[in-house]
Amino acid sequence: MTDPEPLVRIEGLTKHFGETVALDDLTLDIARGEFVTFLGPSGCGKSTTLRILGGFERPTRGRVILDGADVTNQPPEKRQVNMVFQDYALFPHMTVAQNVSFGLELKGMGKAEIKRRSDEILSFLELESYGSRYPIQLSGGQRQRVALARALAPDPALLLLDEPLGALDAKLRGQVQQELKSIQRRTHKTFFFVTHDQEEALTMSDRIVVLNHGRVEQDGTPEELYFRPASRFVAEFIGETNLLSGRVRGKEDDKIVMDWHGQTLRGLAPQGSPDQGEPITASVRLEKLQFHSERPEMPNAVRGRVVGKTFLGSRMAMEIAVDDVEDAMLRAYVDAETGARVGSDPVWIGWDVDSMAMLTD
Amino acid sequence: MNDRPELFRGNRIFLACIYWAFVLYVFVPLILMVLMGFKDSRFIGFPIRSWTLEWYTGVFADTEVLSTFGYSIAIAVLSTLISILVGTWIAVLLEGRKFAGRGLTFGLTLLPALVPGIISAIAFRIYARWLGIEPGMGAIVWAHAVHNVPFVVLVVMARLSTLPKSQIEAARDLGADPLITFLRITLPYLVPAILGASIFCLLLSFDDFVRSFFLGGYEPTLPVMIFAMLRSGMSPEINAIATVALVLTAAIGLWAERFTRRMNKER
Numbered sequence: 001m002t003d004p005e006p007l008v009r010i011e012g013l014t015k016h017f018g019e020t021v022a023l024d025d026l027t028l029d030i031a032r033g034e035f036v037t038f039l040g041p042s043g044c045g046k047s048t049t050l051r052i053l054g055g056f057e058r059p060t061r062g063r064v065i066l067d068g069a070d071v072t073n074q075p076p077e078k079r080q081v082n083m084v085f086q087d088y089a090l091f092p093h094m095t096v097a098q099n100v101s102f103g104l105e106l107k108g109m110g111k112a113e114i115k116r117r118s119d120e121i122l123s124f125l126e127l128e129s130y131g132s133r134y135p136i137q138l139s140g141g142q143r144q145r146v147a148l149a150r151a152l153a154p155d156p157a158l159l160l161l162d163e164p165l166g167a168l169d170a171k172l173r174g175q176v177q178q179e180l181k182s183i184q185r186r187t188h189k190t191f192f193f194v195t196h197d198q199e200e201a202l203t204m205s206d207r208i209v210v211l212n213h214g215r216v217e218q219d220g221t222p223e224e225l226y227f228r229p230a231s232r233f234v235a236e237f238i239g240e241t242n243l244l245s246g247r248v249r250g251k252e253d254d255k256i257v258m259d260w261h262g263q264t265l266r267g268l269a270p271q272g273s274p275d276q277g278e279p280i281t282a283s284v285r286l287e288k289l290q291f292h293s294e295r296p297e298m299p300n301a302v303r304g305r306v307v308g309k310t311f312l313g314s315r316m317a318m319e320i321a322v323d324d325v326e327d328a329m330l331r332a333y334v335d336a337e338t339g340a341r342v343g344s345d346p347v348w349i350g351w352d353v354d355s356m357a358m359l360t361d
Numbered sequence: 362m363n364d365r366p367e368l369f370r371g372n373r374i375f376l377a378c379i380y381w382a383f384v385l386y387v388f389v390p391l392i393l394m395v396l397m398g399f400k401d402s403r404f405i406g407f408p409i410r411s412w413t414l415e416w417y418t419g420v421f422a423d424t425e426v427l428s429t430f431g432y433s434i435a436i437a438v439l440s441t442l443i444s445i446l447v448g449t450w451i452a453v454l455l456e457g458r459k460f461a462g463r464g465l466t467f468g469l470t471l472l473p474a475l476v477p478g479i480i481s482a483i484a485f486r487i488y489a490r491w492l493g494i495e496p497g498m499g500a501i502v503w504a505h506a507v508h509n510v511p512f513v514v515l516v517v518m519a520r521l522s523t524l525p526k527s528q529i530e531a532a533r534d535l536g537a538d539p540l541i542t543f544l545r546i547t548l549p550y551l552v553p554a555i556l557g558a559s560i561f562c563l564l565l566s567f568d569d570f571v572r573s574f575f576l577g578g579y580e581p582t583l584p585v586m587i588f589a590m591l592r593s594g595m596s597p598e599i600n601a602i603a604t605v606a607l608v609l610t611a612a613i614g615l616w617a618e619r620f621t622r623r624m625n626k627e628r
Contacts, residue, residue, distance in 0.1 A: 056530055076533040083534045089527035093549045102545075106536035154535065 005068065007032045007190050008053070008158060013062035015048050015214075022048040023059070024214035030158075030192065035184050037193040037201040040211035041237070046194045049211075050160050053192060054083050067157055077106070082156040084164045088147035090135040096146050097122070097131035103154040118153060125149045125183075141172050148180075152187065161193045165200060177203050198238045202226065210234050227285070230270065232359045235283035242289075242330050243359075244282045248274050256358045258282060261325040266299045267356030274360070281359045286317070288355035289332035291347055298350035304330065306342050318342065320349060391607065398600035405595055416601040426586070426602060433583040436498060436573075437566040440505035444562050445555060447506070448513025453547070455514070456521040474511035481508065482575035489576065497578035504572040509562040516561070520554035521547075553624035560617035564610050 006029035015023040023045040030036050038046035051057040053064060055076035063072045071079055082103065091099050097118055104114040122128050125145045135143055144164060151159055161180075165173045181204045184191045195201055201208050202222045210217040210225065210233070218230040229235035235243065246260035256269045258280055267282045274280055295301055307329075308319035316339030322328040323346070330349060334342075397405050401413035420426050451470055455463065473481065485504045486496075494500050524547065532542040570584040577585055583606065590599050 054530075054534060056533075075538075076530070077536045077538055081534075083531070085527045085531055087525060087527050089525065089531035091528065091531070091546060102532070102537075103535035106541070150531075150535070 006030055007034075007067060008192075009063075009065035010049070011063045011065065013049065013052060013064070014060045015045070015052065015057065016060045021214050023052075026062070026214070026216065028209065028216070028219065030190060032190055033188050035181065035191045035193065035204060035206045037195060037205035037208045038211055039195060039198060039201040039208050039237075040217075041196055044211040045214040046196075046211050047162065048214075050083075050162055050192065050194045053158065054081055054160050055079050080157040081160060082151035082154055082158075083160040083162065084144075084147045084151045086162045086164065086166060088135075088143050088164070088167075090143060090146055090150070092135055095132050095134055096127060096138070096149075099135070099146060100150045100153050103150065107154055121149045121153045125152075140168055141176065144168065144176065148183070152183075152189070156189070158190050158192060161191060163195050163197075165195075165197075173200070180204060202238070210237065227355075228268065228357050229283055229359065232281050232283075235357065235359055240286050240331070242284045242286065244284065244328075246280060246282070248276050248278045248280050250276055255353055256280065258358070261322075261328055263302055263322075263325070265356065266353045267358045268353060270358045270360050274358075283357045283359055284330075284351055284355055286331050287315075287333045288351050289330060290350050291318075291332070291334060291338060291342060292350055293345075293347065295348050296350035299353050300356065301348055301350040302330075303346055303348055305344065305346055309339060309342075311336065311339075315339070320347070322349075394600050395604050395607075398597055398604045400597065403597060405597075416597040417605075420598055420601045420605070429581060429583050429586045432498070432580055433567055436501050436505065436582060437563045440502045440509060440566045441559050441562040443502070443506035444509035444513050445559055448510045448558065449517050449551065449555060451510070452514045452517035452521055453543075456518045470514050471511045473507050478508075478569075478571040482571045485572065486575045495578065496576050497580070500576040501573050501582065504576050505562075505566040505569060508569075508572065509565055512561055512565070513555075513558040516558040517551055517554050520551055524550050553621045556624075557617060557621040560613060564614060567606075567610065 008030035010026055010028050010030075013023050013026040014021070022043075026045070026049065038049055040046050048057060052059050055071070055074055055078075059072065063070055065071070066080065091102065094102065100118045100121060101114050104117055109117070119128070119131075122131055125148060127142070127145055127149060130138065130142065130146070135146065138146065144167075147164065165176055165180075168176060177200060180191075184204075193201075193204065202225075205222055207220065208222055208225050209219045212233050218225055218234045220228075225234060225238050229238065229241075232243065235241050244258075244260050244265065246258045246265070249257045249259045249264065251257065251269065252266070254269050255266050256274070258265050258267065260282075265282065290296070290298075292301075295303075302322050302325075304320040304322040306318050307321045310317040312333075314336065315333045316336050318332045318334060318339060320330045320332065322330060332349065396409065398416055399412050399414070400409045401411040401415070402409075455467055455470070476484075482504070485500070485507075489496065489500050489503075494503075528546055528550070529542055532546045533539075537545065568584065569582075570588065573582040574585050574588070581589060583602070587599055587602060590596065
């Protein structure tokens with residue numbers, strides 16, 4: 001964000017579809033070489049942003065500056081931007097090599113140059129032996145790579161990726177995530193990735209922008225979003241979490257003291273300090289809860305009883321009914337051995353101040 | 362549980378009977394016609410005592426019959442080319458677009474296929490005379506082309522509606538302007554539909570009697586010639602000509618059906 005000349009500058013982008021507001025005054029910069037992911041549920045405005053960047057939609061208001069030039073009203077064919085489509089959109093009547101060369105031909109390159117560049121990109125993506133095949137003869141993963149090769153071939157300043165992993169099966173998806181990240185690192189290209197899959201976003205991105213109802217909920221690194229969600233929406237959307245609703249009791253330095261059904265809990269203060277007595281929600285990640293047999297020396301500790309266990313392989317999900325608090329359930333991940341040891345005796349659950357993020361809404 | 366398969370089997374036998382009755386109904390006249398073309402007698406009817414190829418050799422030696430064949434094919438090809446051009450153009454204009462009066466435009470486009478042949482033939486005749494167009498090849502080609510356009514529009518539109526929007530966007534994204542996108546992406550995608558529609562138009566035109574009769578000059582098309590021959594009575598030559606036409610059109614039709622189906626599957 002401090003880059004004096006970002007690759008993309010989005011200014012006050014607003015898009016209405018009839019009565020619906022798809023994007024509401026979006027402003028942000030994208031730095032060169034960044035892997036930025038727009039994450040959110042369907043209809044949050046992430047795809048609209050992508051389509052505006054690609055030139056397929058015009059914003060109702062606002063501007064898009066690419067490399068210092070206003071491209072808001074430029075048609076897609078004039079932009080130094082290429083896209084990997086959700087359905088890959090490979091041309092079925094062309095071979096893999098022809099698909100990849102398509103963009104190069106239209107750039108007015110010579111035949112030899114096209115051949116050289118297309119061979120280069122095909123071998124870069126380990127597709128060299130598939131050049132003469134047709135898309136129908138390829139597997140899903142191969143098609144996805146061809147789509148990527150085709151979009152990278154014209155050497156775009158910005159690469160747009162529209163949920164390109166959605167059509168792959170779970171196993172392949174994990175592999176392709178690593179691959180994409182490594183391709184982005186090796187090419188030093190700026191990737192603008194759109195997805196509704198939080199896991200995908202966390203694994204690949206340098207930066208995640210969480211959108212909801214056309215507005216930015218939070219903009220930060222995967223770690224920031226995961227451990228310090230700014231809002232209840234982000235906390236719930238990314239990963240699994242315990243949400244504890246209570247009232248503000250007071251402040252200690254940068255901490256908030258809250259009352260949760262008579263228990264006193266301490267967590268990191270959110271931006272904008274809530275006043276005493278105001279309702280507040282805290283988020284604690286499942287893997288941050290620790291089990292103790294005695295009351296631990298921790299700022300947050302509650303006593304309860306394990307009422308449910310689910311074996312998940314490397315770990316176990318525990319459900320804890322907190323003593324003296326009706327309807328208050330905590331969920332926690334522990335390693336399988338610890339999980340097996342815990343019986344029906346009362347247990348103490350403790351967690352640190354850092355592990356608890358206070359949320360404004 | 363026991364009754365139902367029995368009932369089902371009964372139904373199947375019944376349906377099979379209806380099917381074979383239908384096949385007989387369609388094919389018996391055709392088979393009769395073909396058989397009579399090989400009968401060594403001018404008298405049409407059974408029994409057939411001896412066989413001959415005389416009628417066929419006669420037909421193929423007759424330059425008038427051959428030139429009529431050629432004339433009909435020329436009309437079919439020309440009118441098909443025009444219908445394909447106009448029909449594809451209309452389909453591209455109409456498909457996926459919303460504008461005031463789209464329904465009306467679409468309805469008007471389909472109208473020529475719905476107007477009874479005799480009525481449109483008379484209307485064309487009057488119109489041609491009013492415009493000062495002489496009856497003959499030009500007038501027939503024109504009438505056939507107008508009649509066939511709706512079929513092209515329907516077939517091409519159906520194909521166009523299955524073209525993923527992302528294909529067009531991908532081409533634009535890679536630097537193609539709308540014209541290049543149409544020529545390099547949309548048109549190749551439409552090829553199976555255009556081929557199918559072409560075959561259909563060729564057969565429709567080749568087969569047409571009413572329009573060719575009303576708009577023709579001195580030179581008859583094949584159906585018009587057969588009609589003229591019929592006036593002097595049924596003859597084995599007619600059977601021979603009709604058999605050749607039947608085999609030709611059936612072969613083209615079947616080939617086209619297979620071909621378009623295979624292309625559709627591939628793409």
